[in-house]
Amino acid sequence: MKLSFEQEHIKQTYQYCLSCEPISTVHPAIATIQQLSWFTQSLPSLPATLPDFQPRLGLWYEQLWLKLIDCHPDLELIAYNRQIIEQNQTIGAIDLLVADHQHRCVRHIELAVKFYIYFQLAQKWQWIGPNLKDRFTHKLSRMLTHQLPMGYHPQIQQLRLRYPNYHFNQQIILQGRLFQPCSAPRSPKDGTWLFDSQLNVSERYLYQIVPRQYWLTPSHAAYQPLTTNIDRAVMVYGQGKQFWLLPDNYMSTYNG
Structure with a gap:
C-alpha cells in the first residue's frame, strides 16, 4: 500500500x-x-x-x-x-x-x-552556520x-x-x-551553496524554500515558492538537489 x-x-x-x-x-x-x-x-x-x-x-x-x-x-x-x-x-x-x-x-x-x-570570514575559510553565528x-x-x-x-x-x-x-x-561553495570540489555527501544572483532567474521556479521542519528530508518538503530576491539565507530544494541560497549582501549581517 x-x-x-x-x-x-x-x-x-x-x-x-x-x-x-x-x-x-x-x-x-x-x-x-x-x-x-x-x-x-x-x-x-x-x-x-x-x-x-x-x-x-x-x-x-x-x-x-x-x-x-x-x-x-x-x-x-x-x-x-x-x-x-x-x-x-x-x-x-x-x-x-x-x-x-x-x-x-x-x-x-x-x-x-x-x-x-564553508565560507570565508576574516580572511579565513571555516564551517559556519547559515546565520553567521x-x-x-x-x-x-x-x-x-x-x-x-x-x-x-x-x-x-x-x-x-x-x-x-x-x-x-x-x-x-x-x-x-556540510555545504561547499558551488564552484569548489566536494565529496558526494556534501551539498553546495551559492549567492542569490548566481541562480539563473529563468530556473527559479524549479526550486522551493525548505521549511525548517523538512531540513532533514527536503525531498518531502511542503511547497514554498522561491521568490525573486531573498533577504536571508534559505535552504532550497529542487531537481534532486539540496543547497543553501545566500543573499548577495550576506556579509553585511556579519558582526565578527
Whole structure:
C-alpha cells in the first residue's frame, strides 16, 4: 500500500536519524552508523507520529530520538536534558542517559544536528552556520570538552547505581550536512551553496524554500515558492538537489 505524503515524511524523518552518517568523525566519540548498530538492529518498528515541531531544530531532533528510544524494547530512558547544579548554579547538562538492557550498558548520548556552509570570514575559510553565528569548531569543542565530561559528574554517575553491573559508554550523534561553495570540489555527501544572483532567474521556479521542519528530508518538503530576491539565507530544494541560497549582501549581517 502506498504511503500518504505525511506517512512518508514520518518514515523518512526517522530513517534519517538511523541512517545519516556523521558530518565529521574527527573524534572517536562521534558515532558512525555502524557504531549505532546496538540501537538499529533491535528496533522493531518506527514511531507512527512525529513530535510537535519546535522552533529550534536541535530541540525537535532530540525529541525525535526520544520517540525512537520509547519504541525500543531494550532501552530505558534514565534522564533527558538533566541539569547539573552546584551551589545553586547550573554548570551543565547532559542530553540523554539510557539503560541498554540487551548489552548491559548505561549510555550517555549527546545529540546535535547541524548544517554548516564553508565560507570565508576574516580572511579565513571555516564551517559556519547559515546565520553567521554558529561555528563547527566551537560546537565540536563544546561537546568534547564540556558536555561529554558532564557524564562523569557525580550527579550523573549517581543515576547509574540502579545498574551496578552495567558498563558505561559515551557517544556523540552528530548529524546534518556540510555545504561547499558551488564552484569548489566536494565529496558526494556534501551539498553546495551559492549567492542569490548566481541562480539563473529563468530556473527559479524549479526550486522551493525548505521549511525548517523538512531540513532533514527536503525531498518531502511542503511547497514554498522561491521568490525573486531573498533577504536571508534559505535552504532550497529542487531537481534532486539540496543547497543553501545566500543573499548577495550576506556579509553585511556579519558582526565578527
